[in-house]
Amino acid sequence: MIKSMTGYGLASFEDDSFVVSVEVKTLNSKFLDLSIRSPKQFSDKELEIRNIVSSILERGKVNISIEFNRKSGEELPVGIDETLFAGYYHRYLALANLVGADTSDVFKLAIQSPNVMTQSTEKISVGEEWNVVKEVIHQALMKCDAFRSDEGNVLEKKFNENLNIIKAGLRNVEKEDPVRKDRIRQRIGNNFKDWLEENDFDKNRFEQELIYYFEKVDITEEIVRLGTHLDYFQKNLQEDTNQGKKLGFISQEIGREINTIGSKANDASIQKHVIVMKDELEKIKEQALNIL
Template identity: 65%
Template sequence: MIKSMTGYGIANFENERFIISAEIKTLNSKFLDFNLRSPRQFSDKEIEIRAIVGDILDRGKVNLNIDFTAKSSNELPVSINQGLFETYFAKYQSMAKAVGVEDNMDLFRMAAQAPNVVTTLSDKSDDPEEWEAVKKVIVEAAQKCDGFRSDEGETLFNKFKENLGVITEGLEQIKIEEPKRKERIKTRIKNNFTEWIEENSFDENRFEQELIYYFEKLDITEEIVRLGTHLAYFDKTMSTGKSQGKKLGFISQEIGREINTIGSKANDAAIQRHVIIMKDELEKIKEQALNII
């Protein structure tokens, strides 16, 4: 069954330590166009996250937002070198006394801002429990998005069935009109050339050959057969396998080629009316096929 590339999925997790949320939105794209917004502590996990999402969603424009909130923390996000601070402070105090300055708060700020006294700890998370929880939430969100895509794909499947039905009905009407068209052509040729043939000498064999060539140029039997084959193949492809979007696009092009050829070769108003309706339905198929995985 086909799947749409339009999807949405959200998943949440909460325990006594943290709250995690993952939201995925997808649109159509020829390839996996992945965009990630996540907390800095998981910035080194982007390749792994992309692989997780790609295995489930295959392709499309994917936007993933991850939120991670720690409920409480007794640890500072920085490291303070107490000994180095005291050394700086003592040195600054000694220098201040030498020049008669006694503002210890200024000395405190200078010592605290001195090189290597306060260093920022790494943003990377080294807690395996956190990362495992985040992965599970990502997988859940991706699976929900995949389910959304399946539901949308079922809607498109039914719509494609309707479009194919209209085109197939048009083809059947053309089959009915084709013998009538041939008779109209024969009658027109006979009426146009009867008088000329009676008044002028001509090579009957050559004339017959020209008529055969003319009818072969206007014959649409092969196009009718091929169009029916393409329609059946499109219907079969929708119901089998996965990632059929590109294949359906190629089949749509072939369907369009046969419809256009029928219209141009037939050169008949009755058939052309059916061709116009068929082309309109095919455009709807082509537009939606771009959104199929």
């Protein structure tokens, strides 16, 4: 079954400590074009996020937004050794008073002193929190993938409608073709009958030229090939693997046969059906660009 490259997925998680929300939006693209918006504490996880996305969505223009908020402000992103800070502060203050220096920067010096602030607590929490965030990302991506499958089902129905109209046009062309050939024979016969009788002309050579001419305007092969391409297109709609690019190539071949039928037939009644087939094919080509 085909999948659309247009998709949307939203997943969230909430407990007593924090809230996580992940939103995924996708559009069509030849390759995986990933844009990530995430909190700073997960900035080093971009490669891991990319690997998760590529394993599920494979390709397309993907925008993923990660929201992470702690419920309490008591948990700081750094650890502070208050005893060590107080020791530094009082020592610097005493030294400043000893020499009569300005004491306005003592607090800044103390807080920036070695080992006063550490990130060990944050590292532990980020590791635990990241596991939760990663699971929410996975859920959002799976929902987006399911959305793509649903969109693919809608597109498949539309493709079949377009293909059925083209097939109907092809059947009409097949019906009109013998009538077209008879008209060509009558027209040539009427135009050359008197001329052949009045002039000394090799009738065998003339018949050979007529056969050559009819081969040039014969569209039997194009009709057969077009029917084969249409069947092949429908067959690929049922394949499990990604078919977007292949469907695009097949639609090009369909267009080539339709154009050849129109130009070789050179017939007004057939041209009407050709125009209808071309119109439906353009709809197929436009939608095929959005197939994974």
